[in-house]
Amino acid sequence: MKLPLRIALLGVMVTMSVTNTFAEDAYQKKRQQMLAEIKQMVEMTKSYTGNVSLDKQVEEAMMAVPRHKFVPPDSQQYAYENTALPISHKQTISQPYIVALMTDLAAVTSESVVLEVGTGSGYQAAILSELASHVYSIEIIEPLGLEAKSLLQDLGYDNVTVKIGDGYHGWSEHAPFDAILVTAAAEHIPEQLIQQLKPGGRLVIPVGKQGQAQSLRILTKGADGEIEQRDVLSVVFVPLTGKH
Ligand code: SAM
Numbered sequence: 001m002k003l004p005l006r007i008a009l010l011g012v013m014v015t016m017s018v019t020n021t022f023a024e025d026a027y028q029k030k031r032q033q034m035l036a037e038i039k040q041m042v043e044m045t046k047s048y049t050g051n052v053s054l055d056k057q058v059e060e061a062m063m064a065v066p067r068h069k070f071v072p073p074d075s076q077q078y079a080y081e082n083t084a085l086p087i088s089h090k091q092t093i094s095q096p097y098i099v100a101l102m103t104d105l106a107a108v109t110s111e112s113v114v115l116e117v118g119t120g121s122g123y124q125a126a127i128l129s130e131l132a133s134h135v136y137s138i139e140i141i142e143p144l145g146l147e148a149k150s151l152l153q154d155l156g157y158d159n160v161t162v163k164i165g166d167g168y169h170g171w172s173e174h175a176p177f178d179a180i181l182v183t184a185a186a187e188h189i190p191e192q193l194i195q196q197l198k199p200g201g202r203l204v205i206p207v208g209k210q211g212q213a214q215s216l217r218i219l220t221k222g223a224d225g226e227i228e229q230r231d232v233l234s235v236v237f238v239p240l241t242g243k244h
Pocket of ligand 1: 091092093094117118119120121122123124125138139140141144165166167168183184237238239240241242
């Protein structure tokens, strides 16, 4: 290669890398703003949720995951607004505050094996992946699940396994789970999910019919297997579908 051409190519590469760094910085700033809004909402809702603040590691996960990669290209400019957004197949990526709250309520640690029902865009799975040992995620809409699976792989979230199926039945091969998060509203808590929860584990799930009041519920299984439940907050989720 002739010298002037090599210099010209080097110039293009330097420009591209400066542009990428600039874009990443801009996203970092937007994530900071998003986190500030989430923290405000946590403060405003603490009397309902009982959560006065988010765990530091949950905050770090919210700062680390590039939400703009999980939304459709025409919504990327809104990716860091604290709001739910439409994705394909009439589904939604949940509001960042709800993602952070559900993750916090699930009390995930680096030892945790977590089940998520409702992979959707894969964003919640990516957040959980930052905190947990392994995340198993089930999506009922095949093209959506396959898209999320490939995106999570491309982004290097190697501790996430996605399968297509009806998450109502859980994933018995990998049970018991330290935490289970359901990201679609069920009319009742599926018994199999309770069975697949470890003693000491937590299940976080929106409960209620579509178009009616739904409540984010946290179910804890004591070391002796005793179940306790608490309604945390009014929420709006797409329904848990399937033939169950
Ligand atoms: N967690 C997702 C994210 O981070 O983008 C958002 C999930 S969206 C609010 C709910 C998802 O649950 C949809 O993708 C929907 O197809 C899926 N879903 C609904 N019923 C389901 C079921 N029975 N089993 C598995 N997934 C289900």
